[in-house]
Amino acid sequence: MTRTVTVGAAQLGPIARDEPRSSAVARMIALLEEAKAKQCQFVVFPELALTTFFPRWYFEQQADIDAFFEKEMPSAETQPLFDRSRELGVGFYLGFAELADENGKVRHYNTAILVDQNGEIVSRYRKVHLPGHVEHEPWRAFQHLEKRYFEPGVNHFEPVEAFGGRVSLALCNDRRWPEIYREAALRGSEIMLIGYNTPAHYPPAPEHDHLQCFHNHLVMQAGAYQNGMWVVGVAKAGIEEGCSLIGQSCIIAPTGEIVAMCGTLGDELVTYDCDLDRCREIRDNVFNFSLHRRPDMYPLLSFVTK
Ligand code: ING
Secondary structure, X not given: OOOEEEEEEEEEOOOOOOOOHHHHHHHHHHHHHHHHHOOOOEEEOOOOOOOOOHHHOOOOOHHHHHOOOEOOOOOOOOHHHHHHHXXXXXXXXXXXXXXXXXXXXXXXXXXXXXXXXXXXXXXXXXXXXXXXXXXXOOOOOOOOOHHHHOOOOOOOXXXXXXXXXXXXXXXXXXXXXXXXXXXXXXXOOOEEEEEEOOEOOOOOOHXXXXXXXXXXXXXXXXXXXXXXXXXXXXXXXXXXXXXXXXXXXXXXXXXXXXXXXXOOOOOEEEEEEEEHHHHHHHHOOOOOXXXXXXXXXXXXXXXXXX
């Protein structure tokens, strides 16, 4: 009996600045229904899937920034997504901007949650690697003010038991850092879920613009193969408020192979039957950590346990 879970990568096209959350929710419900018809146990939606990618603009007023954040989850606007998920028995990963109250202190996080087939939140992740800059930099074609609008999360990519496997969550820029896959894999994770919003233009190094899609897959395929885990990367794609966002959402096997990929820049679902036991093909062989890994030889990277 294999531990196969049918996973959906539910890519979204652009979300306009004035698009109400109810519209984004309706679009995601349509993808949930398509996922049900394709026998998915859960789907992965993008990072910041309820609003436009607002860190592309500089806002003076905190109230204007907070308008893009969710004060509660679910809220009246997002409850229909949870309700439909429970009715269909299809879980989901959702990225959104979270306003959290921590012992009376208001926190701003770039957050992802995992919701099971009963509509319950079973995991919550706050983005660890915040890219971009803090101050307004008018020289840029558009801003990337995640370091200004969000606080870094505290998380060790610990997997949770869900959908018959051990599932870890990450967000966007996290996927570029090899440590997240290794940390998750050392903790037994079998699948890493990653929503992203990635502009095709990278102002600090425009000479790399033509490499954005290559780099997107390079880092996730390497992470998958070098750690023997499934990786699901899902974009908010297309021309969003004049900013071109890459697509190519995909499902990657522990061998590093892309086994499913979106072919448009709009709302699109691709699915794959992920046999979680296939992680063993890698973890028992080429990347058998206990047999082959030498943490004593890379002490700067390793918490060396004698
Ligand atoms: N977006 C981008 C990402 O890491 C970026 C930021 C783009 C960094 C290109 C470096 C190069 O995919 C988010 N939201 O992290």
